[in-house]
Amino acid sequence: MQKVRKGVITVAGLGTRFLPATKAMPKEMLPVLDKPVVQYIVEEMVASGVEEIIFVTSSQKRAIEDHFDRNFDLERQLKEDDKLHRIQDLIDLSKKVKFFYTRQSQPLGNGHALLCAREFFGDEPFVFSDGDSIIDAKTPVLKQLIKVFNKNKSSVVGVQRIEDKKAMMKYGNVYANETKENKLYKATQIVEKPSLKKVSEHGLIIGGMRYVFTKDIWNYLEKQRKGRGGEVWVADAVNAMAQRKPFYAYEYEGTYFDTGNKLSLLKTALHFAMKDEDLGGEIKELFRDL
Numbered sequence: 001m002q003k004v005r006k007g008v009i010t011v012a013g014l015g016t017r018f019l020p021a022t023k024a025m026p027k028e029m030l031p032v033l034d035k036p037v038v039q040y041i042v043e044e045m046v047a048s049g050v051e052e053i054i055f056v057t058s059s060q061k062r063a064i065e066d067h068f069d070r071n072f073d074l075e076r077q078l079k080e081d082d083k084l085h086r087i088q089d090l091i092d093l094s095k096k097v098k099f100f101y102t103r104q105s106q107p108l109g110n111g112h113a114l115l116c117a118r119e120f121f122g123d124e125p126f127v128f129s130d131g132d133s134i135i136d137a138k139t140p141v142l143k144q145l146i147k148v149f150n151k152n153k154s155s156v157v158g159v160q161r162i163e164d165k166k167a168m169m170k171y172g173n174v175y176a177n178e179t180k181e182n183k184l185y186k187a188t189q190i191v192e193k194p195s196l197k198k199v200s201e202h203g204l205i206i207g208g209m210r211y212v213f214t215k216d217i218w219n220y221l222e223k224q225r226k227g228r229g230g231e232v233w234v235a236d237a238v239n240a241m242a243q244r245k246p247f248y249a250y251e252y253e254g255t256y257f258d259t260g261n262k263l264s265l266l267k268t269a270l271h272f273a274m275k276d277e278d279l280g281g282e283i284k285e286l287f288r289d290l
Contacts, residue, residue, distance in 0.1 A: 002125055032259070040134045048146055110234050111221050115232075144250065155245070155248070157247075161251055173192075
């Protein structure tokens with residue numbers, strides 16, 4: 001089995017929930033403290049051993065390319081002002097991974113967006129993430145999934161287990177059989193946002209959209225018909241694949257944050273602010289004063 005060394009992040013969405021802020025700025029570039037959302041995802045991939053990342057973008061996402069590109073004039077000025085430490089992590093990141101970009105010409109769903117990157121991977125396995133979710137974990141979630149992938153030689157999705165059935169209706173549900181390994185399931189079906197009566201009996205949801213795929217996914221994506229909203233969805237192709245190929249779901253260790261709306265982005269920022277050595281105390285005092 002080939003080493004997992006490439007990843008894809010889909011960032012072509014319009015971000016209408018954050019208008020007017022996202023009229024000129026990609027939603028993936030909205031800050032969580034001092035870093036944009038998408039940088040947290042890139043850092044997770046790099047920490048998991050990924051060496052090359054391709055972004056599937058749209059015409060309005062140039063700021064993402066600029067962010068991960070080196071700006072030597074800025075670096076020179078910061079160095080002269082003894083402030084280079086403020087972007088040193090980003091500089092170090094750019095030395096560890098190569099970035100590539102392709103565009104999704106029309107908003108036809110995340111499955112179509114993923115297909116736009118097919119030529120980049122060939123027959124290699126790869127990791128996949130959307131550009132909205134941050135997962136705070138001691139061991140990067142993708143690293144956890146790659147370990148499962150290397151052992152089982154099959155595609156795997158990261159899942160969380162929740163007990164609130166009404167909350168489960170908001171996510172893709174994974175229907176699966178338990179295996180001999182703790183927290184590892186053999187998936188049989190994936191359903192996006194099921195009704196209350198049909199949620200997963202194991203309480204498994206796709207929290208954070210973290211996948212490791214084999215080349216098999218391409219065949220199912222190419223044949224996948226349009227689904228919800230007249231678009232092609234990864235979850236639908238995965239559902240078809242899980243019914244014909246070994247497909248695993250792993251209950252990862254970590255805390256998932258969806259940054260796709262205003263309240264969840266605020267909660268994410270507060271979580272990381274509380275963990276920050278400089279900000280944590282001030283945040284606690286702020287809430288005591290409210």
